[in-house]
Amino acid sequence: MTEALPSTPEWSEKKLDDLVEFLDGQRRPMKSSDREKMNGIYPYYGATGVIDYVDGYIFDEELVLLGEDGENILSRNLPQAFVIRGKTWVNNHAHVMRPKNCVDAKFLAFALERLDFAKFNTGSAQPKITKGTCKSIGVPVPPTKHEQTKVSEALSHMDNLIASLDALVAKKEAIKQGMMQELLTGKLRLPGSTGEWREVALDDACEMKSGFGITSRNISKTGRFRCYGANGIRGFTDRATHSGVFPLIGRVGAQCGNVVLVKGDFFASEHAIVATVRAGYDPAWLSLVLSRMGLNRKSEASAQPVLTVSKLKLLSLRAPPDEDEQKKIASVIFDTEEEINELQSRRDKLRSIRKAMSQQLLTGMIRLL
Template sequence: MEVKAGYKQTEVGVVPEDWEVRPVGTMGDVRAGKALAARGAGQQRPYLRTKNVFDGRINLNDVLRMPMTEADFSRYRLRHGDVLLNEGQSLELVGRCAIYEDEYPEPCAIQNQLVRFRARVGVSAGFAAQLFRHCQKSGVFTRIALQTTSVAHLGVSRFHRLQLAWPPQEAEQDAIAEALSDADALIESLEQLLKKKRQLQQGAMQNLLTGKKRLPGFETNPGFKQTEVGAIPEDWEAKSLGDIGESLIGLTYKPTDVRSDGILVLRSSNIQEGSLCFDDNVFVDMEVPERIMVRVGDILICVRNGSRELIGKCALLDEHAKGMTFGAFMAVFRTPAYRFVHHQFQSAVLKRQIHEHLGATINQITNKSLNSFSIPLPRQKAEQEAIAEALSDMDGEIAALESQLKKARALKQGMLQEVLTGRIRLV
């Protein structure tokens, strides 16, 4: 393959001519931490281990201590700017790393579950951290790790010898690190905003779906009454699902009915994060009763699954699902109040009833059980619609943030491919 002018082919791929392919150990000091010695000599000192090092961040929720002599502590003590990598982890997480920036309030060391990279003069620790994070996520560390029965080991010597491409000037390394750090900051800010929005949504659901908070125009303050679903307003009702709609169990089909195209059978895998997903589809060529062909407004529910956590997950179907059916491990619930009821399926009220029904061993919800579940329901349809609209607006805000976050992550991934290979030069 022809190499563009100004670039060269190396053992790690095509890089700029002035970049160097060097072993990690020549760019900084590589060292494993201290072996755990609960009854050793010396003073009790704090140390970090794999539980403290996550992708791009240090977590100090669970910092342990062990005795260390002054000589040991001097050898394993952390400095600001040290890059810490998980030496022993699952294969996909081995090498997960972050920069230590004196987060702990007192001098701290590392245990031998971690490897420390201390950049030499002229090498940017920020660049090294971004380069190592890319190695972990792109499988470079997986390829050099030694797999034991349950843990993969990065290996100090293997990491020391690992050949990687490095810009020769620290200024360019710093520029790359800063650009990628800015992308990380955007991702983190979106993640935090999304977390806050989800917390607000959970609080709003709890209050609006039980009548603890009334929307403008419905603030009648009638008082509360105790029901089987808890305290609800006097002008609300506790209604069983069977009283306000019907549930239908899905299609039973044989392996010989499956085709490469035909009628799509919605299954548990087609519901992801409360929405329909079409990454894993099954099609059948057979007669399907009209009543189990899905309709706009159907609430698709997982009612049987090997995983208890998936029982009750659901999605509200729109026009994109027309012409589809659903499998026998699924159900649809049909009701005129589908928007309001769909939100109730996300509520603590229904989730608690589902959990109580499953008991110790049963991983399914029958039609009889589904119809027996009760929800708080405003008597006025207008209030049902207003609550559904308010919660749907919050869903929309969260979906927009999720889309922004997905784009920000894709942008960061694209930047990694360009700036860590020198295809785009920042200085």
């Protein structure tokens, strides 16, 4: 006779009040003027995280905070539930919860963070989640703290990977900005570069013309050619107006002055200005220079901002003595931009995986035993 294997205990939904002890009575708000007088090393928490540092603390343990009020309850642009540790001060805009011995604090924060708090909102002018409402919130939990910890460790590992890529993207972005500042002004020269930079009129570097008129019915989600407007691709169409490599400048609206480099066959609408480089100038390099010129500040003041070709013709720029140096500068900067794009793509994939993991691990669909 075959002996039956023991079954795995199932997850269950428990009220938040059964999982934590509320410490809201110990919170103490402090006016900004008072915090200035008590400036210190201990984090001062509000509804969505640290808002200041003070010379004093209320708590000295691992706790879970849940934002009590504020627009973040609806928008969720910032964390709504999070763990704090060590010496801290919490104001009256966050519920303070001490997890019971059977509860992993990080797991609880993750579990709360994935909930839709809009349905728990009891405020009118100001979104709010009352303590009474919090106590009745149902949280799916595994049967053991060990499994909770396994789940929180897996999700924390993914968060750390995403954070490391965020930091790397930010570092690369800073490097790119520094390179643009140095290389596009001649302060830093690439190996082999000689000759003096010169001041030239923008009109001498390129010919600028507005694009062509097109109605919205002639723009679709599919088509042979990309159709560009003031802020990039508007859609697709069945005919092209240009072929090659061109900087496009947004001409109308909030995005006037926006610069994109376009390659291949495309349609340029009347909302874009097409810059056709003259002999001795590289279009990729010119697009980078134009992007740093603050062209949006040159727009005509009206209800609808408009950038005119006549105004652009009055501008000047500094250029390397030959097109070869321009190409090298553009190559270095665009190579760095490509590295940034690849890192962002990796990060976005990890975020998608993290979202799926959260759905499966925090509901018991996948078990970590």
